[in-house]
Amino acid sequence: MKVALFITCLADHFYPAIGEAVVRLLRRHGVSVEFPPGQTCCGQPFWNMGHMDEARECARQFIRTFSQSEWIVTPSGSCAGHVRYFLPQMFPAGSPLCREASAIASRTFEFSQFMVNVLGVTDVGARFKARAVYHNSCHMQRELGVVEEPVAMLRQVRDLELVEAERPDLCCGFGGGFSVKMPEVSTAMADEKLRYLTATGADVLVSCDAGCLMHLGGRMEKLGIAMRPMHLAELLWEGVQHRGC
Amino acid sequence: MAVESRKRPSLQERIQRALDDEQLRGALRYTTEKLYNGRKAAMAELEALAAQGLALGSLEDLRSRARAIKSHTLAHLDAYLQQAAAQIRAHGGTVHWAATAADATRIVAEICERRNVRRVVKSKSMATEEVGLNAALEARGMEVVESDLGEYIIQLAHETPAHIVIPAIHKTRAQIAALFSQVAGEPLPTDTPSLTAFARRVLREKFLTADVGITGANFVVAASGTLVLVTNEGNGRLTTSVPPVQIALVGIEKLIPTLEDLAVMLALLPRSATGQKLTVYVNLITGPRRAGEPDGPEELHVIFLDNGRTNLLGTPYQEALFCIRCGACLNACPVYRTIGGHGYGSTYPGPIGAVISPLLQGMNRWGDLPDACSLCCACREVCPMGIHLPEHLIHLRAEAHRQRRDPAWLRLGLKLLGFAWSRPGVYRLGSRLAYWATRPFVKRREDRSEYIPSLPSVGARWTQSRTFPVPARRTFHERWRELQKEGDRP
Numbered sequence: 201m202k203v204a205l206f207i208t209c210l211a212d213h214f215y216p217a218i219g220e221a222v223v224r225l226l227r228r229h230g231v232s233v234e235f236p237p238g239q240t241c242c243g244q245p246f247w248n249m250g251h252m253d254e255a256r257e258c259a260r261q262f263i264r265t266f267s268q269s270e271w272i273v274t275p276s277g278s279c280a281g282h283v284r285y286f287l288p289q290m291f292p293a294g295s296p297l298c299r300e301a302s303a304i305a306s307r308t309f310e311f312s313q314f315m316v317n318v319l320g321v322t323d324v325g326a327r328f329k330a331r332a333v334y335h336n337s338c339h340m341q342r343e344l345g346v347v348e349e350p351v352a353m354l355r356q357v358r359d360l361e362l363v364e365a366e367r368p369d370l371c372c373g374f375g376g377g378f379s380v381k382m383p384e385v386s387t388a389m390a391d392e393k394l395r396y397l398t399a400t401g402a403d404v405l406v407s408c409d410a411g412c413l414m415h416l417g418g419r420m421e422k423l424g425i426a427m428r429p430m431h432l433a434e435l436l437w438e439g440v441q442h443r444g445c
Numbered sequence: 446m447a448v449e450s451r452k453r454p455s456l457q458e459r460i461q462r463a464l465d466d467e468q469l470r471g472a473l474r475y476t477t478e479k480l481y482n483g484r485k486a487a488m489a490e491l492e493a494l495a496a497q498g499l500a501l502g503s504l505e506d507l508r509s510r511a512r513a514i515k516s517h518t519l520a521h522l523d524a525y526l527q528q529a530a531a532q533i534r535a536h537g538g539t540v541h542w543a544a545t546a547a548d549a550t551r552i553v554a555e556i557c558e559r560r561n562v563r564r565v566v567k568s569k570s571m572a573t574e575e576v577g578l579n580a581a582l583e584a585r586g587m588e589v590v591e592s593d594l595g596e597y598i599i600q601l602a603h604e605t606p607a608h609i610v611i612p613a614i615h616k617t618r619a620q621i622a623a624l625f626s627q628v629a630g631e632p633l634p635t636d637t638p639s640l641t642a643f644a645r646r647v648l649r650e651k652f653l654t655a656d657v658g659i660t661g662a663n664f665v666v667a668a669s670g671t672l673v674l675v676t677n678e679g680n681g682r683l684t685t686s687v688p689p690v691q692i693a694l695v696g697i698e699k700l701i702p703t704l705e706d707l708a709v710m711l712a713l714l715p716r717s718a719t720g721q722k723l724t725v726y727v728n729l730i731t732g733p734r735r736a737g738e739p740d741g742p743e744e745l746h747v748i749f750l751d752n753g754r755t756n757l758l759g760t761p762y763q764e765a766l767f768c769i770r771c772g773a774c775l776n777a778c779p780v781y782r783t784i785g786g787h788g789y790g791s792t793y794p795g796p797i798g799a800v801i802s803p804l805l806q807g808m809n810r811w812g813d814l815p816d817a818c819s820l821c822c823a824c825r826e827v828c829p830m831g832i833h834l835p836e837h838l839i840h841l842r843a844e845a846h847r848q849r850r851d852p853a854w855l856r857l858g859l860k861l862l863g864f865a866w867s868r869p870g871v872y873r874l875g876s877r878l879a880y881w882a883t884r885p886f887v888k889r890r891e892d893r894s895e896y897i898p899s900l901p902s903v904g905a906r907w908t909q910s911r912t913f914p915v916p917a918r919r920t921f922h923e924r925w926r927e928l929q930k931e932g933d934r935p
Contacts, residue, residue: 207922209866211921212876212921212922213876213879213916213920214914214915214916214917215914215917216917216919216920216921216924219921219924220921220924220928223928223932227932235925235928237922237925238869239869240866240867240868240869241872245859245862246859246862246863247839248820248839248842249851249855249859250839250841250842250843250844250845250846250851251859251860251863253863254860254863254864254867257863257864257866257867258863258866258867261866261867261868261869289836338819338820338821338822338823339822342821342823342825342826343822367478369823370823371779371819371821371823374819375818375819375820375821376820377855378816378818379907380903380907381816381855381906382816382817383907383909383910384460384464385460385783385784385817386819387910388464389780389783389819390910390911392779392782392783417912417914418908418911418913418914421896421911421912422910422911422912
C-alpha cells in the first residue's frame with residue numbers, strides 16, 4: 201500500500217519531527233510512503249480569512265500535487281477537514297476542478313483516522329510513562345467527525361494514563377488567523393481551556409493538530425505551565441522507541 | 446436604527462471591556478454552560494424517544510423537516526404573507542407592513558397615540574429591540590415596561606439584552622438585587638424567591654394598568670393567522686390578555702404555513718433554547734377578543750417587519766432566515782461565552798448575530814463581527830435549523846476583504862503569502878527566508894532548545910501572550926531525502 205504524505209505548512213516549517221514520526225509509524229505497519237515534492241498548503245488559512253483567490257491558487261497546487269495519489273495522509277485534523285469539507289466547495293459545482301477536488305477529498309485522511317479506520321491498527325506497540333490528556337481539535341471533531349480514533353490509539357499505549365478534561369469539545373481559541381486578528385479573545389479562550397486541561401494533572405497534552413499545540417503550548421510557556429504539548433504521532437513514535445519519559 | 450449613540454465603542458473596545466469584567470465572564474460561563482448541557486440532555490432524550498417511536502422524529506429528522514418548511518415558506522413568502530394577513534383580518538385583527546425600523550416604530554406610535562396610551566407593557570421581543578421601539582415610545586412620553594424578568598432587569602440597568610433568550614445572562618444575583626433595591630427604595634434580600642416575588646408584585650400592577658401590550662411572535666401560522674408565543678413566565682399571556690390593545694411586531698421570516706408545521710418547530714425550539722421539552726406557556730392567539738369571551742384585547746395589530754430581511758432572499762445567505770432565535774449557537778459558542786452579547790454590540794449577538802447583523806444592517810456597521818469567530822463550528826453542530834453558520838461567516842469575511850475593510854497588514858501579508866504558497870519553488874525559498882528572518886529573535890531555554898519569546902510589529906499580536914516556535918533549521922521538505930533513504934533500507 202502506497203501513501204502520499206501531506207505534511208502541512210505548520211509541520212513542515214515548525215514541527216518536521218511530527219512528519220518523521222508519521223512516516224516511520226506508517227512504514228512500521230507495512231505502508232510505503234511517498235512525499236510529492238510540489239506540495240505547499242491546502243489553502244485553508246486563506247479560505248478562512250476570506251482570501252478566496254489565494255485559497256483557490258493554493259488548492260489548485262494541492263490538487264495538481266496529489267491528483268495521482270491513491271491515499272493521502274496528513275498529521276492534521278484541521279487540514280484533512282478542510283480538504284474533505286471545503287476543497288470541493290472552493291470551485292464551481294460540477295466544474296472539472298470541483299470533481300477532482302471531491303475525488304481527492306475522499307482519499308484524504310488524518311493520520312489516526314487512517315491508522316484506525318483504514319489499516320485497522322490501534323496498537324502500535326508503544327510504551328510511554330505519563331499522564332496524558334487528549335485535546336480534540338475543532339475541525340477534526342466537527343468537519344472530519346474523528347473523535348474516537350486517536351483516543352483508541354492512546355488507550356493501547358502501555359504505561360500511559362489517559363485522563364479526560366472538562367468540556368473536551370471546547371475550542372482552544374487558536375482558529376488560525378483568528379489568533380492574530382483577535383489575540384485577546386483567542387488568549388482568553390486558551391486560558392479557559394488550559395484551566396480544564398491542567399485540572400486533570402496531566403503532564404502531556406496530546407492533540408492531532410499542530411495549530412492547537414502551537415497556540416496552547418506557547419500560552420503554557422508564557423504562563424509557566426509545565427505540561428508538554430505533543431502531537432499524537434510524536435508520542436506514539438517516542439513510545440515505540442521506549443524513549444517515553 | 447433609532448437608538449444607539451452616534452459614537453459607539455469599537456469592537457476592540459467592546460471586547461476589552463468584556464474581557465476585563467471577571468464577574469460578567471463568570472456569569473456568562475455559568476449560564477451558557479447550563480443551557481448547553483440542558484440542550485444536550487434534551488436532545489439525547491429526544492433521540493431515545495425517537496428510537497422507540499415516541500417522538501415526532503430524531504433531531505436529524507426534525508432538522509430536515511424544519512429546513513424544508515422554512516425553505517418552502519421563504520420560496521413562497523409573498524403568498525404566505527398574504528394568506529396570513531387575510532386570516533388575521535378575517536379574525537378581526539389589523540395588519541400593518543413595516544419596511545424599515547422607522548416604519549415599525551411610527552406604526553406602533555400612531556396606534557398608541559390614537560388610543561391615548563400612557564403605559565405600555567411588553568413581553569420579550571427581539572424584533573422590538575431591533576427597531577429600538579422602547580426609546581421611540583419613551584421619546585413620545587409613554588412609559589414602557591418590560592415584563593419578562595430578564596428584560597425588566599436590563600431595562601432597570603439601562604442596557605440592551607446580552608442574549609437572544611436570556612437577556613440578563615450577564616447579571617449576577619447580587620447585581621439584580623441592587624437594581625431591584627433601587628426601585629423598592631429599600632435593600633432587598635438577594636435570594637431568588639424574594640427577588641422574583643418583588644418583580645411579580647411590581648409588574649402585576651403594571652399589567653393591570655397598561656393601555657397596550659406589545660409582543661413579538663415566535664411563529665405566525667399563515668393558514669389560520671395565528672400568533673404563537675413561547676414563554677416560561679406567563680408574562681406573554683398577561684401582556685396579550687389584560688391590556689385593551691395588543692400589538693405584535695413580527696419579522697416576516699417567522700411565518701410557517703400550518704399548525705402541523707408548528708409541531709415540528711415546537712419540538713425543536715424549547716429543547717434547543719433551554720433544554721425543555723416544551724416551555725411552561727405556549728400561547729396561540731388568533732384574533733382579538735370575540736363576543737362572549739371574558740378576556741383578550743379589543744384590538745389586535747400585527748406588524749410584519751422587513752428591515753433588511755428581504756436583502757437575504759435569493760442569496761446564498763437565505764438560510765440565515767431559517768433562524769428560530771433559540772440561542773443554541775450562542776450557548777455553544779466559545780467566543781460568545783468569552784465576550785458576551787455586549788462584546789458583539791449588535792441586537793443579535795453570537796454566531797447568528799455575526800451573520801445576520803451585517804446582512805440586515807450593513808457591512809459598514811457590522812462588517813467586523815464575522816472576525817469574532819474561531820471557526821470551531823460548534824454553532825453549526827447545535828443549530829436546530831442546520832444553518833451553515835461558519836460558512837456564512839467565511840463568506841462575509843470574503844465580502845469584507847473585497848470591500849477592503851480588512852487591515853492593510855493582513856491584506857497584503859496574505860496576498861504575498863498566497864502568491865508564494867501557490868508556487869512550490871517560492872514556498873521553499875520562503876521557508877529559508879522565515880528561518881533567517883526570525884534568527885535575531887531566537888532565545889534558548891535551559892535545556893538548550895530554542896524558542897521565540899517575542900516578535901516585533903504584527904508578530905507581537907502572537908507573542909504578547911504566547912511564545913512562538915522557531916522555524917526549523919531544516920524543514921520537512923529538506924529532511925525528506927534522508928527519510929527516503931531510511932525507508933529504502935531493508
